[in-house]
Amino acid sequence: MPAAASAIAAGEPGGSRCALCEREVQRTSRHHLVPREEGGRHGPTTDLCQPCHSTIHLLLDNKTLARRYAGIEQLRNAPELQKYLHWIRRSRIERISNRRGKR
Template sequence: MPRRRASISAVEVAPEIGKGAENRCALCERDVQHLSRHHLVPREEGGRHGPTADLCQPCHSSIHLLLDNKELARHYHTIEALRGAEKLQKYLHWIRRSRVERISNRRSKG
């Protein structure tokens, strides 16, 4: 009797698809190893129990470097608004083409 070739079932493929989606940055949409939780409305501005987004470390640091908490609370409290932020466009263009997983802490503006 001839051997049948094993076929890949949906069950075998699904975990790989799910795994990548779990580690995808909500802002730059890259697959990364580690994510951090970003409060869409900063905790200091009343967003302690509000919605959050999982971001890669470079995106999270860059958001807080380029935008202050009042701007984030008033104008950029959704992922769509953050993606459209003029101050983030140059960064987003760079990071989407990059394989960087971590950047140094750049939160100090001084």
């Protein structure tokens, strides 16, 4: 899916592709590759499914995201996410509970 089409599909029902797990999903949300709190407010974004977006923020803090994983390829290769990515790529799950507060 071209970047422009992906941006249009973000957050809207009808199907789009998650940039991290690369699954076809009903909805995506916009993820700032450099978190807004770390200076990425106007920086690049990517479209992620809800499980991937929640898991990234569960497993990686904003400083780590900004310093080590400021690109989608870096996120795909992050050791902290490998077990999760192996699981989610084989799953049809669209939503998981937001576990951010359970650190």
